[in-house]
Amino acid sequence: MSVLPTISPAPALRIGSLDLDVPVVLAPMAGITNTAFRRLCREFGVGLYVSEMITSRALVERNKETMRLIQHHESETTRSIQLYGVDPKTVSEAVTILVAEDRADHIDLNFGCPVPKVTRKGGGSALPWKQDLFRDIVEGAVKAAGDVPLTVKMRKGIDADHLTYLEAGKAAEGAGVASIALHARTASEFYSGNADWSAITRLKETVTSVPVLGNGDIWSGEDALRMMSETGCDGVVVGRGCLGRPWLFGDLAAAFTGSDVRFRPTLGQVATTFRRHAELLAEFFESEERGCRDIRKHVAWYFKGYPVGGDLRARLATVESLEQLDELLATLDWTLPYPGADAEGQRGRAGSPKRTVLPDGWFDSRTLGAAGRGTLTETEADTSGG
Known part of the structure; x- marks a missing residue:
């Protein structure tokens, strides 16, 4: 990939x-x-x-x-x-x-x-x-x-x-x-x-x-x-x-x-990249716990469009260690293919127009x-x- x-x-x-x-x-x-x-x-x-x-x-x-x-x-x-x-x-x-x-x-x-x-x-x-x-x-x-x-x-x-x-x-x-x-x-x-x-x-x-x-x-x-x-x-x-x-x-x-x-990653390739990101964050923060806390905000973005259940998403969003992260990712079906349009397009907060505070x-x-x-x-x- x-x-x-x-x-x-x-x-x-x-x-x-x-x-x-x-x-x-x-x-x-x-x-x-x-x-x-x-x-x-x-x-x-x-x-x-x-x-x-x-x-x-x-x-x-x-x-x-x-x-x-x-x-x-x-x-x-x-x-x-x-x-x-x-x-x-x-x-x-x-x-x-x-x-x-x-x-x-x-x-x-x-x-x-x-x-x-x-x-x-x-x-x-x-x-x-x-x-x-x-x-x-x-x-x-x-x-x-x-x-x-x-x-x-x-x-x-x-x-x-x-x-x-x-x-x-x-x-x-x-x-x-x-x-x-x-x-x-x-x-x-x-x-x-x-x-x-x-x-x-x-x-x-x-x-x-x-x-x-x-x-x-x-x-x-x-x-x-x-x-x-x-x-x-x-x-x-x-x-x-x-x-x-x-x-x-x-x-x-x-x-x-x-x-x-x-790149049209399978769910397994997404999981591998997500795990790599968490590992790099742990290195950056010089703390596995802090790195895992930071990766939580990325869960919805990485798995957008993929068939990952709400319960598992919630557990990924509260992960506390790389070992726990590995256990959760192992429960995914890594062979699932790229879901197409559902994984593409806008991501991140769009929000609505608002008066600028000055x-x-x-x-x-x-x-x-x-x-x-x-x-x-x-x-x-x-x-x-x-």
Whole structure:
């Protein structure tokens, strides 16, 4: 199941000094894209695998958990870290640490997170509304990064009446970023509905000197090819589509090299991958118990569409040891074939549109000013811890 098609020696995508064999990037996902999951995905396909979001202030403070999260396994030959921050000075200091201590080969800045604990501080997808703050963060980070490629990932804007992606894209391009990725939804849409791929087309038409990557509703290799064909984007960023399906990166590698080979795992192959994921999590956390606790949230994603009864799913979702996990997986009929469409399509939370939580008076002006920055610097401390 892990045999990949031959990759062309010519890079499919160049991000600064990085050459990617296929134009595929793993989207940072909190609590998901840790070293364990990145290693598992790499066993199936090639691409650029980005860490879960790291808080700049926590990194500058050298928070113990944060310092652990930025570590990479020796097999991760391109070390990619995503940073979040709302204060230009702190973000620049965090980038400086990563570069000076040789901890990253690629750094991404998060301007796309829609969750309330981030946007209420003016961060994530709320931040590009303040044009001066966005520009200063990106310019400072690019300068601090030096020869290390620095990229940005963002959304269309806060809501349909407050779009920011085109002007933010031009500002980031002018600041010298190596690429720009767009999740083609607004913050208020969260993950609901369908991604607006036409926005990716418009961004690609606006930003002409660096690669533009598209993100949103890529559930298969065919979706990735269609996005690039329809929008003209230079690469794709894959998030929820790989939940419980790390082999999707093998499908993407095949699709981009013209192969029609696709992974259609039996239930036994899914069980084997699920067990491997749990083992890697135990290694990552340096605790079998903690690794087993973490694998629980992946149960529904891995076994989506497969005939696994509710009682067994519930027991897998409360597993406490690898030995117990082995006993439960042994009760499955490993010969059952791939169930087809039932195992495909959307996964992860879609939710419904909601009003984005923002700092008071956020829409009053497109600039923040010195007084506002002081407030943001103070509130950023609340996110310390990675």
